[in-house]
Amino acid sequence: MKANPGKKSWYIPDAYLPSSGLGEKWEGHESVCVLNVGEQDAILTFILYFEDREPITIRDLRLAARSNRHIGMHKPEQLCGVEVPRDVPYGIAVESDQPIIVQYSRLDVTQPNFSLMTTTPYSE
Amino acid sequence: MKANPGKKSWYIPDAYLPSSGLGEKWEGHESVCVLNVGEQDAILTFILYFEDREPITIRDLRLAARSNRHIGMHKPEQLCGVEVPRDVPYGIAVESDQPIIVQYSRLDVTQPNFSLMTTTPYSE
Amino acid sequence: MKANPGKKSWYIPDAYLPSSGLGEKWEGHESVCVLNVGEQDAILTFILYFEDREPITIRDLRLAARSNRHIGMHKPEQLCGVEVPRDVPYGIAVESDQPIIVQYSRLDVTQPNFSLMTTTPYSE
Amino acid sequence: MKANPGKKSWYIPDAYLPSSGLGEKWEGHESVCVLNVGEQDAILTFILYFEDREPITIRDLRLAARSNRHIGMHKPEQLCGVEVPRDVPYGIAVESDQPIIVQYSRLDVTQPNFSLMTTTPYSE
Numbered sequence: 001m002k003a004n005p006g007k008k009s010w011y012i013p014d015a016y017l018p019s020s021g022l023g024e025k026w027e028g029h030e031s032v033c034v035l036n037v038g039e040q041d042a043i044l045t046f047i048l049y050f051e052d053r054e055p056i057t058i059r060d061l062r063l064a065a066r067s068n069r070h071i072g073m074h075k076p077e078q079l080c081g082v083e084v085p086r087d088v089p090y091g092i093a094v095e096s097d098q099p100i101i102v103q104y105s106r107l108d109v110t111q112p113n114f115s116l117m118t119t120t121p122y123s124e
Numbered sequence: 125m126k127a128n129p130g131k132k133s134w135y136i137p138d139a140y141l142p143s144s145g146l147g148e149k150w151e152g153h154e155s156v157c158v159l160n161v162g163e164q165d166a167i168l169t170f171i172l173y174f175e176d177r178e179p180i181t182i183r184d185l186r187l188a189a190r191s192n193r194h195i196g197m198h199k200p201e202q203l204c205g206v207e208v209p210r211d212v213p214y215g216i217a218v219e220s221d222q223p224i225i226v227q228y229s230r231l232d233v234t235q236p237n238f239s240l241m242t243t244t245p246y247s248e
Numbered sequence: 249m250k251a252n253p254g255k256k257s258w259y260i261p262d263a264y265l266p267s268s269g270l271g272e273k274w275e276g277h278e279s280v281c282v283l284n285v286g287e288q289d290a291i292l293t294f295i296l297y298f299e300d301r302e303p304i305t306i307r308d309l310r311l312a313a314r315s316n317r318h319i320g321m322h323k324p325e326q327l328c329g330v331e332v333p334r335d336v337p338y339g340i341a342v343e344s345d346q347p348i349i350v351q352y353s354r355l356d357v358t359q360p361n362f363s364l365m366t367t368t369p370y371s372e
Numbered sequence: 373m374k375a376n377p378g379k380k381s382w383y384i385p386d387a388y389l390p391s392s393g394l395g396e397k398w399e400g401h402e403s404v405c406v407l408n409v410g411e412q413d414a415i416l417t418f419i420l421y422f423e424d425r426e427p428i429t430i431r432d433l434r435l436a437a438r439s440n441r442h443i444g445m446h447k448p449e450q451l452c453g454v455e456v457p458r459d460v461p462y463g464i465a466v467e468s469d470q471p472i473i474v475q476y477s478r479l480d481v482t483q484p485n486f487s488l489m490t491t492t493p494y495s496e
Binding site: 036037116118119 | 381383384385386387388417419421422423424427461462463465467478480482483484485487488489490491492493494496
């Protein structure tokens with residue numbers, strides 16, 4: 001088993017948080033899912049990039065050693081209080097001080113059915 | 125944080141723009157989502173490949189430094205006026221003069237429900 | 249622009265061709281989408297792997313230079329006459345004599361709605 | 373054709389097994405799809421990582437030479453009897469003693485429609 005697998009930089013060009021689909025039983029959402037297989041806690045920074053506004057930086061997100069988190073981009077309490085703007089296309093860079101693995105997923109409930117998508121982002 | 129992450133060449137073999145799903149509240153579409161984390165503006169070229177016709181080249185698409193765009197393949201105004209043919213399977217090569225990151229997504233509304241898919245394309 | 253991008257070997261562990269969803273307006277299907285950006289025609293071999301039967305090899309699939317094809321796993325006429333078994337989990341190895349790029353997608357219509365999924369397979 | 377393609381370590385940060393969607397014609401589920409193109413049988417270990425509990429290790433999963441399996445995370449009989457907790461976000465590390473290829477997919481039927489997602493996980 002590898003001691004410290006993963007990468008420190010991950011990039012997600014297709015992020016989007018719809019304002020529709022709120023108030024239902026299941027809220028539409030995006031998750032940045034992060035896995036730390038190593039023995040060191042990791043400190044993460046998210047940088048949000050937009051077409052026509054300045055980037056937003058969210059610092060000091062914690063990912064314990066040997067743990068996994070699904071961080072919801074619609075939950076300010078998981079993002080140091082930052083509210084991600086709704087209905088605005090954006091992209092996310094994830095920087096970590098330890099090697100981690102990232103997967104990005106979206107659940108859309110704009111219409112009554114569920115629609116899921118997921119990808120393993122580009123990393124360096 | 126990396127100064128200039130990404131690759132200059134990305135390849136999407138499964139592109140498809142349906143003619144159905146138009147005229148509804150939400151139009152079915154494909155997006156080539158592009159992220160430029162670097163400090164230099166990027167100039168992009170899209171080359172569309174087909175089974176039995178010549179490739180189509182779309183030049184001079186702009187992606188500002190430190191920005192993110194979701195380029196809609198159904199929007200000629202975002203593609204230097206090029207109209208992508210409907211209902212024809214094709215593939216896309218994205219070439220950039222600066223390293224960028226690409227993600228490809230499709231929203232299908234051929235039937236009343238939403239269906240989403242996304243992937244991080246192959247890059248070199 | 250790169251002269252000959254891609255890889256010669258691609259691997260898709262999650263392939264599945266449902267028998268349901270037939271006879272409707274839209275047939276559920278899987279596509280192995282292949283892109284040849286180079287100047288040489290490519291010859292492809294598909295090898296199908298199963299849990300408890302021998303692999304099936306499909307030889308001599310053609311992909312012209314500078315072209316793109318969406319090869320339907322439900323269409324024997326695109327697979328040298330091979331009928332892929334329905335309702336059986338399998339995996340696909342794609343071998344090419346030229347570098348190519350592959351993307352795998354599935355459209356499921358087991359229930360009346362559409363559901364799409366796609367991924368960029370592992371390559372070597 | 374490559375003799376022994378793949379990697380020995382694969383990482384899936386977005387795993388989730390819903391308790392809803394049970395008892396219907398089609399059960400919602402996750403599959404870890406594994407492909408062994410080589411001539412040696414492979415022995416796999418799954419390690420499940422959580423946000424706030426200890427990892428769970430599932431040892432001694434078998435993948436025969438030149439075969440493919442779709443391992444269902446909702447089927448204890450395929451996981452040496454381990455019952456994966458429902459409704460809990462988690463991540464999966466797959467370790468193999470031989471190079472293999474992995475793809476992760478989920479079928480969600482929380483609502484009556486199907487929703488599929490898939491990705492090729494990060495590997496080392």
